[in-house]
Amino acid sequence: MSAPGRLRIVGLGPGGDAWITPEVSRLIANATDLVGYAPYLGRLPPKPGQTRHQTGNRVEMERARHALRLVEDGRRVVLVSSGDPGVFAMAAAVFEAIEEGEPGWRDIDVAVSPGISAMQAAAARIGAPLGHDFCAISLSDNRKPWSLVERRLAAAANADFVIALYNPASTARTGRIHDAFALLRGLKGASTPVVFARGVGREEEHIFVETLASADPGRADMSTLIIVGSSETRIVPRRSGTPFVYTPRGKAAR
Numbered sequence: 001m002s003a004p005g006r007l008r009i010v011g012l013g014p015g016g017d018a019w020i021t022p023e024v025s026r027l028i029a030n031a032t033d034l035v036g037y038a039p040y041l042g043r044l045p046p047k048p049g050q051t052r053h054q055t056g057n058r059v060e061m062e063r064a065r066h067a068l069r070l071v072e073d074g075r076r077v078v079l080v081s082s083g084d085p086g087v088f089a090m091a092a093a094v095f096e097a098i099e100e101g102e103p104g105w106r107d108i109d110v111a112v113s114p115g116i117s118a119m120q121a122a123a124a125r126i127g128a129p130l131g132h133d134f135c136a137i138s139l140s141d142n143r144k145p146w147s148l149v150e151r152r153l154a155a156a157a158n159a160d161f162v163i164a165l166y167n168p169a170s171t172a173r174t175g176r177i178h179d180a181f182a183l184l185r186g187l188k189g190a191s192t193p194v195v196f197a198r199g200v201g202r203e204e205e206h207i208f209v210e211t212l213a214s215a216d217p218g219r220a221d222m223s224t225l226i227i228v229g230s231s232e233t234r235i236v237p238r239r240s241g242t243p244f245v246y247t248p249r250g251k252a253a254r
């Protein structure tokens, strides 16, 4: 029998080594095998003796099963995601593969090691827009019908949540972000603050603040996280630089 393998599902944060947790760094350093989407593996310096298994972005279940099979061979496998692995990323794919896969997979030594999600990093850069109740919605309709995205956007707007929008754009569906903004404009105030946070933590980081009325959703690309405020969210203009954006913690807290 070979040594027992293990699987660690880690998040690299949105960009920059300073936002990778020490736990994740240690797990990566001790891995025999790294599995992940090529651009994420590209963020990690190569290490002699460590095998890399690069995959495309659209084969999540295959990648999860590949990682589980490596563990069966006794490997110490680290599966990498950007941000947090549990937020629109690989952790859920692994548990789905375990649930649907061979019965023995349920006893594999598997654990998730968290990372900073894009919404947390974006919020930190601009102030505290997620300071009160918020939700996160992915605009990708790869795994769900667009009608469900619309239903959730409308519910979030009607309940006055702050909304973090992931996956606002891709080459396959450039119109979706415009549809989403049209829907939100019908349900929320024109002066609602909107934050576009592009490439947070990376060299190309660019953050700008608009209102729902003024925002051009076409400026969002695949590396952009959008935060749409609630009716309470405030913009605090400053003489220089980007304004602060925050959502107060509710009247009872004052």
Ligand code: SAH
Binding pocket: 014, 015, 081, 082, 083, 084, 085, 086, 087, 088, 089, 116, 117, 118, 119, 122, 165, 166, 167, 168, 169, 197, 198, 199, 200, 201, 202, 221, 222, 223, 224, 225, 226
């Ligand atoms: N697991 C990741 C999310 C993966 S979905 C996390 O927790 O952050 C991919 C989407 O995340 C992108 O389309 C974008 O909306 C957002 N995103 C990831 N990295 C980002 C970054 N550095 N800056 C802004 N948005 C980012």
